[in-house]
Amino acid sequence: MHGQQLLLYEEDHRSVQAVIRQLIRDADALAIFVVDMNGQLVAEAGEVGDIDTISLASLCAGCVAATAGLARLVGENDFPVHFHQGRRASLHITRITPQMILAVIFDDRSSLGLVRLRVRKAVGGLARIFETLRKKTERPRAFGNSPFADITDEDIDNLFSN
Amino acid sequence: MSFINYSAREINCKIVYYGPGLCGKTTNLQWIYKRTNPKLKGKMISLATETERTLFFDFLPLALGTIRGFQTRFHLYTVPGQVFYNASRKLILKGCDGVVFVADSQAERMEANVESLENLRVNLDAQGIELATTPFIMQYNKRDLPNAAPIDEMRALLNPRQLTEFEACAPNGGGVFETLKAVAREVLHDLKQMSR
Numbered sequence: 001m002h003g004q005q006l007l008l009y010e011e012d013h014r015s016v017q018a019v020i021r022q023l024i025r026d027a028d029a030l031a032i033f034v035v036d037m038n039g040q041l042v043a044e045a046g047e048v049g050d051i052d053t054i055s056l057a058s059l060c061a062g063c064v065a066a067t068a069g070l071a072r073l074v075g076e077n078d079f080p081v082h083f084h085q086g087r088r089a090s091l092h093i094t095r096i097t098p099q100m101i102l103a104v105i106f107d108d109r110s111s112l113g114l115v116r117l118r119v120r121k122a123v124g125g126l127a128r129i130f131e132t133l134r135k136k137t138e139r140p141r142a143f144g145n146s147p148f149a150d151i152t153d154e155d156i157d158n159l160f161s162n
Numbered sequence: 163m164s165f166i167n168y169s170a171r172e173i174n175c176k177i178v179y180y181g182p183g184l185c186g187k188t189t190n191l192q193w194i195y196k197r198t199n200p201k202l203k204g205k206m207i208s209l210a211t212e213t214e215r216t217l218f219f220d221f222l223p224l225a226l227g228t229i230r231g232f233q234t235r236f237h238l239y240t241v242p243g244q245v246f247y248n249a250s251r252k253l254i255l256k257g258c259d260g261v262v263f264v265a266d267s268q269a270e271r272m273e274a275n276v277e278s279l280e281n282l283r284v285n286l287d288a289q290g291i292e293l294a295t296t297p298f299i300m301q302y303n304k305r306d307l308p309n310a311a312p313i314d315e316m317r318a319l320l321n322p323r324q325l326t327e328f329e330a331c332a333p334n335g336g337g338v339f340e341t342l343k344a345v346a347r348e349v350l351h352d353l354k355q356m357s358r
Contacts, residue, residue, distance in 0.1 A: 005356070006165040013169035038257030039221075039237060040165040040174050054204045054223045058237065062209075062218060065253040146357035147166065147173065147232045148350070156350045159226045159234060160343050 019125045020045040027118035028110035033103040035060045096126045163257040172233045181264035182274035183243035186303040189332035191222045216242040260297035260349040267310035297348035300327040301341045
């Protein structure tokens with residue numbers, strides 16, 4: 001809030017998508033989501049189907065935040081990896097950076113070991129992309145105007161006219 | 163912290179409803195959910211106890227329309243109001259773009275209102291954010307109850323700077339959408355200022 005924004009440009013989105021699509025193949029995963037710590041869905045790949053992705057993003061962020069709180073209670077800074085095992089599908093959650101989360105959904109076509117191994121590799125690539133993005137966000141005007149720069153009061157009022 | 167996705171042409175903002183236990187934060191979101199066009203809303207999620215008290219948060223995503231070709235979404239969250247859930251409140255406040263404080267108008271809840279507002283100030287301060295510079299709306303809820311305190315008294319206690327405020331009766335929707343529109347408008351104005 002105030003001075004902080006997360007900006008995702010077209011080329012960064014493409015880079016993130018390339019990494020998570022590769023991860024889908026490498027890990028035999030069903031679906032992959034990149035979520036920020038405030039619960040915003042940043043990217044998705046795989047068989048998303050009828051998953052409510054907006055709710056998933058919000059709950060993943062809440063889960064990671066609550067787990068980090070638990071970690072601090074037992075003297076750890078964080079539990080950077082968590083795993084939720086289901087009957088058919090399982091969820092593997094990893095911190096990419098302090099601000100970004102990678103959530104991988106997989107079933108019995110894959111295994112926890114394989115997912116862990118492939119995620120570890122992908123996280124490095126994603127972390128580099130988000131580091132570049134963080135630097136861009138510090139000087140956003142160099143990369144294009146914010147859509148807010150030219151909005152008028154009328155634009156805002158029109159949002160509520162329906 | 164708003165999220166502007168140039169690829170999906172989306173703007174996402176986070177609004178948090180804050181206030182003491184049983185003041186009507188969840189009721190605000192339930193009314194918005196009930197009365198919003200299904201095309202504009204996502205599922206409402208409530209992480210509540212067996213007695214329907216908010217345990218972690220309620221969440222409601224709303225897509226209000228487009229601004230300059232960008233779909234504008236608001237993610238509405240409530241915090242658990244009960245005093246002992248402060249760790250959860252801190253987590254939910256992180257990255258919020260605007261706050262609605264839902265005050266309980268019942269005279270016997272004034273102390274709880276004051277405590278909760280102070281708790282909001284402290285929790286924002288811990289993130290390096292001043293309440294005074296945050297898009298903020300004061301809502302005086304439960305105005306229909308016979309034991310409601312006079313507005314002047316509540317204003318003096320809770321809103322001495324006379325920021326935008328609304329009287330509300332959340333179970334029948336009174337003041338609910340007025341509050342939402344006002345906070346959304348303040349958030350967008352704030353983002354406009356930031357982009358200059």
